[in-house]
Amino acid sequence: MAGELIYFLPTLDPAHSISGRQTVELKGYSHIAPGVEYRIRNRSTRFSTKYDRSDGRLVTLIKTLHDGFTMTRGFYIGRFQPYHNGHHNVIDTIAEEVDELVLGIGSAGDSHSRHDPFTAGERIMMITKSLVDYDLVTYAVPIEDLDRNSVWVSHVQSMSPDFDIAYSNNPLVIRLFEEAGVEVRQSPMFNRDVLEGTEVRDRMVDGGDWQRLVPDPVVEVIEESDGIDRIQQVSDSDSNGI
Amino acid sequence: MAGELIYFLPTLDPAHSISGRQTVELKGYSHIAPGVEYRIRNRSTRFSTKYDRSDGRLVTLIKTLHDGFTMTRGFYIGRFQPYHNGHHNVIDTIAEEVDELVLGIGSAGDSHSRHDPFTAGERIMMITKSLVDYDLVTYAVPIEDLDRNSVWVSHVQSMSPDFDIAYSNNPLVIRLFEEAGVEVRQSPMFNRDVLEGTEVRDRMVDGGDWQRLVPDPVVEVIEESDGIDRIQQVSDSDSNGI
Amino acid sequence: MAGELIYFLPTLDPAHSISGRQTVELKGYSHIAPGVEYRIRNRSTRFSTKYDRSDGRLVTLIKTLHDGFTMTRGFYIGRFQPYHNGHHNVIDTIAEEVDELVLGIGSAGDSHSRHDPFTAGERIMMITKSLVDYDLVTYAVPIEDLDRNSVWVSHVQSMSPDFDIAYSNNPLVIRLFEEAGVEVRQSPMFNRDVLEGTEVRDRMVDGGDWQRLVPDPVVEVIEESDGIDRIQQVSDSDSNGI
């Protein structure tokens, strides 16, 4: 979308609080170009803006997505080993429904195995780089395993910014959130990520074309961390070995 | 700095890769206002820009901070119980030296005590909201305790995006990073955060004016989570109690 | 209460299901003495019984405490190091309000220290023996520490039979249950247990008269496990020692 700019107005002066549609003066944002329609996001809602040609400093902020200034934050859990196009498509879908999204990086303490090759830090980089130009505030939060299903939801809730909706197609995740009274939204596409994760790792190990299955920044992160060598090497390990 | 806009150019076309000082056409960024000097950040370096009046579409990107397109990422650990002005000042200082900063949220699993009142998720919100308009890419990463000093650095390194410099004035943190061969930078002001954290919590418990000691967004987060009630209530607990 | 007998009728024949007040024949309970008023408990409600003199086999079951056959289960957490009269009085009070009570034995993994002299198994015995003639179904459930306040309620809920009301005067416990949406009932007397626990242990160490502060069966359990010797001996330990 040429002509679109996504950014934060985090210090929105309370005097500028807006209800419905109105014209406000945004001092200090002189750079906004005349005649361009932007989408501006602040912490509690989402606006469209219209530039006011008359003085180059006023914009019309048009609240477009949510009534009552409510903000919706979603939660999406995955192991992201690695973050791939399946995850990316899921997030495309979720982005239609929420203002902010927490990406819980599961099994954060696991790394250096065929099933979990990358560290939590590397996965944070994959996610952050892949989502940097999304119209969505995202939080990448590593979640270490507690290995106890009965407290898993509480654990996630303590590690994550507060969220309203959990997105998952994993039956266990759905069950645990539902028993805890958290709204869960599912879609058949949500579980394609699992299948694709295995496919990506298989290709990495076998020397196949894994690059096409992940966003470009993920390729970059994996190459910087020498990730292909790593997964190939550790895949040879007999667990007896140590 | 009125007239300044900080944002990402994450999909910088390789055809636009810049060495030294040159003029490039940034298609799709038509909104950049004439005559204003911006700072633009991409993932690997930091530029200043000059708008080219002639066609409203060319900017001069002036690489200002780093030679050789290297990027520096720092690491700053704290418990952030809560995030306060002492932390904020430290980050002001660090921001002069790095392009990106990881904020490690220590003792991430602790909450609901006088010493550690807030959850990791709440602390992520405090940090993210307080730093949202900083000219600095930040990552807020919860780090659970392993209670074993000898592996602490490895643990931190696995949870965090790769970093070049650790910032701390805590003698133990300094020692552990130095024994692991990580560069540490210190400053007397870095340890004011510890003192101020205690002061903030004391005021919260005693009904004092803690709000002046923290950034405004932190006040907001604490009020949303009913944090003052919580710290006051749990401070009455005799640890025998459970 | 001479003449009273408390026992279970767990296999109450569905054909005998009772609404309001009626006379039923309880085959196989020929031993019930004429003219004595018993209280009989089944799993879902509480009855009084009147013996029918005419054939020595019919009793009148009078539902006395709850309408609609609902049953209330409470939860009361303590370390019970040891179980003492303070706990006993609390349970006397709680017994007025619930049909069943779970006694969560906190810090179940701790033992052999001045603060936590007895094992979970020994504490189960103290509780069970002290409550055996109570008109209250009780469950003594050891709860190991997870050392993470944010998941504590989930942990307790997974270990315990489902409960409706938590009883505590400990501010942290109250806070945690309330944030989880569990009803908590408090009373000033509930926290006397903490004070008395310290007093009992002090007397044990100093050779004072601790026996008067605990129910008789607790004296028995402690003597069987050579508990006084144990607490006196471990109280001498310098934690440096191991």
Add this chain to the structure above:
Amino acid sequence: MAGELIYFLPTLDPAHSISGRQTVELKGYSHIAPGVEYRIRNRSTRFSTKYDRSDGRLVTLIKTLHDGFTMTRGFYIGRFQPYHNGHHNVIDTIAEEVDELVLGIGSAGDSHSRHDPFTAGERIMMITKSLVDYDLVTYAVPIEDLDRNSVWVSHVQSMSPDFDIAYSNNPLVIRLFEEAGVEVRQSPMFNRDVLEGTEVRDRMVDGGDWQRLVPDPVVEVIEESDGIDRIQQVSDSDSNGI
């Protein structure tokens, strides 16, 4: 056994302490029917009683099972996922040999999986409800995994009331108890519980008739906790999912 009543005499007055065979007056037990032979259990031994017709208040207590007032407590470990008829039959057998029985609920922290669908709290309810009319004092004690065979016996011993005999047909359990010097009794029927557990869970997942394989109260507990839905749902989970 019509005419039999099992109950506790926990506060047996020391003045009534009995050696050999004698006649004692048990005040407050006026309800004992004439001419009926009961078994009365107190905490330290087991008696038969004979009612003395002459005044309706004297009984003859006949010590029948143990010499020297010894009491035998057994220990039986299982995961009880769920408690089923195989367990029930085992306990029938054990009940012939002991006065009290501790049921150790293994893997107490596991739940919400096909292999371990139920929480420790739910399993306590299954056991307690199924055994409530047994002539056996039982303790249902959740035992969390320590994942270290070498300390398993000590762990169990600290969590459980003291016991004299362990019942198991599991070779590892037998080995561990024997190396620790604990008497173990085995029987071919003891390991049928393992096979039946798998069969019960398979039927739950596949919609078969699992109800016939468990005591009635277990059906009740599982239905109250929506257990069939839960096991069916989590059985679909790919462990990759979280």
Add this chain to the structure above:
Amino acid sequence: MAGELIYFLPTLDPAHSISGRQTVELKGYSHIAPGVEYRIRNRSTRFSTKYDRSDGRLVTLIKTLHDGFTMTRGFYIGRFQPYHNGHHNVIDTIAEEVDELVLGIGSAGDSHSRHDPFTAGERIMMITKSLVDYDLVTYAVPIEDLDRNSVWVSHVQSMSPDFDIAYSNNPLVIRLFEEAGVEVRQSPMFNRDVLEGTEVRDRMVDGGDWQRLVPDPVVEVIEESDGIDRIQQVSDSDSNGI
């Protein structure tokens, strides 16, 4: 004792098995000097030897310490932060009573604090170097904390070579071993090690003469690991710091 040589005869030929006092030919030990009395130790007993001048190849092995070829192994637990002369004196005493001694290095996972400055590996070096010329087979075994007194003895027993006697003056250690049926030997001098450990660390932090309180090889190990700098630095840490 000049003229004495302590060494192993581990491959003592069964044909040479000795009962009582006898003369055997030890082929391959031609180096034994005439007229010198040695002590020779094999794995199962301790001998004195007398050289037979007649052919320079026969020695008289005189079993001096144990009947029936039994060997005694002791166990001595400490944190050894650092290993000092107090420990050394204790071991001098123990060496009179046992053939082999296990030195359990407690809190093996702790390091880099004022109370526990050195790693388990560093402590192994201190002990091994200090005891290398002792007439005693020693094993330095790191023991990580399980933080559960009730399983501590089992944990120690699984990590350590089998032992017959535990040496300690720490009341908790004594209690735990005694409850587990392990013989414990005490002496007032055994607990001087605790006091001296604190004194040594205080001197290290304050720049005093700690070197006189430890064996020479310990000075060497600490200097190689830059230990004085470390303890001084971490002693400044406020535990709030991380």
Add this chain to the structure above:
Amino acid sequence: MAGELIYFLPTLDPAHSISGRQTVELKGYSHIAPGVEYRIRNRSTRFSTKYDRSDGRLVTLIKTLHDGFTMTRGFYIGRFQPYHNGHHNVIDTIAEEVDELVLGIGSAGDSHSRHDPFTAGERIMMITKSLVDYDLVTYAVPIEDLDRNSVWVSHVQSMSPDFDIAYSNNPLVIRLFEEAGVEVRQSPMFNRDVLEGTEVRDRMVDGGDWQRLVPDPVVEVIEESDGIDRIQQVSDSDSNGI
């Protein structure tokens, strides 16, 4: 090697420090037989000695293996379940390259299973007894699992005496050490230990001739701990059992 004696000269007087080849008087070692060539090891290098016939008290120490008095310590990790000839051969090879060798006993907390039958303490005995007459200073160090690859190297380094070279053919171990900057040496023979370990355990369970696959002292240790019975018994266990 008849006529050879390996022992320590740990208290080598500094006045006797030797460079190149020279003759020194070793007081107190009068027992050294004339005309015999020994190898003597002290802590920092390895010598051959020649006895000086003229007065029976002078020896020539010939430094043979290392220049500059540097000492090399290696690290070799294994589970040693049990220690067998494959390990022994590996150590034969390593012994050519190092002065001292740390044997890290992996999965130290595991025991009493078919895959890990022996305790850490038993494995220490196997190793120590098998290596007692090696010309190599060895340390047997139990290493408990942390189950986190990213901190594994730090964990090992804290538990072990400092080492210069790691020996392994396990791809994961190699990878982890290499990422941490530790030199790793590999050889095809190093991974035969894994295969042989399985073979040894299979024979133990099936009643085959396992004795030929392990050093004699290992047979002894296993028999003392009744190890064959143990592995046969626990191999029957269904993991469902507890």
